Amino acid sequence: MPRTVIEPFKIRLVEPIRLTSREERERFLAEAKLNVFRLRAEDVLLDLVRLAFPRRVYTQSHFDYAAEVVLELKARSREVRGVRIARQAPVLRHFTAEMRWA
Numbered sequence: 001m002p003r004t005v006i007e008p009f010k011i012r013l014v015e016p017i018r019l020t021s022r023e024e025r026e027r028f029l030a031e032a033k034l035n036v037f038r039l040r041a042e043d044v045l046l047d048l049v050r051l052a053f054p055r056r057v058y059t060q061s062h063f064d065y066a067a068e069v070v071l072e073l074k075a076r077s078r079e080v081r082g083v084r085i086a087r088q089a090p091v092l093r094h095f096t097a098e099m100r101w102a
Contacts, residue, residue: 018042018045019045020043020045024043025043028040028043029082032082033081033082033102034081034082034083034084034102035077035080035081035082036082037073037074037077037080038077038078051066052094052095053066081101081102082101082102083099083100083101083102084099084100084102085097085098085099086098086099086100
């Protein structure tokens with residue numbers, strides 16, 4: 001029997017991917033008041049959050065604290081206003097962007 005990387009016992013469901021236009025995504029974000037926790041799952045293609053940490057600077061307790069803050073934010077998502085990017089650099093905007101409350 002040939003070996004494969006695919007593990008059939010882990011495949012649960014296959015669904016078509018619904019691609020949205022930029023206008024639809026902008027409308028979804030506007031309806032959610034720029035709070036990604038208010039987006040409906042069916043309106044999101046990829047649900048990713050990126051946290052960047054410099055190497056060899058932070059300890060496990062720093063990572064644990066960051067995880068607690070993310071969980072607290074999720075729990076209070078109905079209270080939290082969204083933000084929008086007011087100014088950004090042409091590259092690596094996530095390090096130097098200026099945000100404004102939506």
